[in-house]
Amino acid sequence: MLRAALVLVVIATTLGVLMPSGPSRAPSSAAPEPVIRTDLARVRPVSRQLSGAGMVSLPRDGDGHFYADVQVNGSDVHFVVDTGATVIALTRRDAERAGLNVDPDEFAVVAQGASGPVMGVPVVLRQVTLGTRTATDVPALVLADAGQSLLGQNFLSGFDMVSIERDQMVLR
Numbered sequence: 001m002l003r004a005a006l007v008l009v010v011i012a013t014t015l016g017v018l019m020p021s022g023p024s025r026a027p028s029s030a031a032p033e034p035v036i037r038t039d040l041a042r043v044r045p046v047s048r049q050l051s052g053a054g055m056v057s058l059p060r061d062g063d064g065h066f067y068a069d070v071q072v073n074g075s076d077v078h079f080v081v082d083t084g085a086t087v088i089a090l091t092r093r094d095a096e097r098a099g100l101n102v103d104p105d106e107f108a109v110v111a112q113g114a115s116g117p118v119m120g121v122p123v124v125l126r127q128v129t130l131g132t133r134t135a136t137d138v139p140a141l142v143l144a145d146a147g148q149s150l151l152g153q154n155f156l157s158g159f160d161m162v163s164i165e166r167d168q169m170v171l172r
Helices: 002-016 092-097
Strands: 056-059 067-072 075-081 088-091 108-113 116-130 133-143 149-151 162-165 168-171
Touching: 056 067, 075 092, 088 092, 088 116, 092 133
Parallel strands: 075 149, 088 133
Antiparallel strands: 056 168, 067 075, 067 116, 088 149, 108 116, 116 133, 162 168
């Protein structure tokens, strides 16, 4: 239970520093798939093997962060790479883009942040692909009021190494 509480504190801390997202992209025309629910206790970092090979190099943005365009359930989602985030966290808009129907009535407190309770719904992402690397059945959170989706440790931990070399984040 203490571990789950610590995970939630890390998520809440990360969410407290997020900035509003950039311009939105057109939603996918594919029919939304039902949301797969997961127990909140399962939403934690997982030493996950990624299928595929190769490395991914991400340039540092002008704001100092690293961003990645990732395929989630076959749809493009723009993430800030957050090595301090325990799990992948999606905005409501990005969850919809990825075909996840989340009922706003199902949002519940999943963390406590600096500005109060963080509302979200735990889900499982069918497929997450960055470059040539893919993970399946990835636990994540859909957050009620996030401005930017976060690519967290439960995906990043599938790489052997995450490093910053000059102004590039390199995932091997």
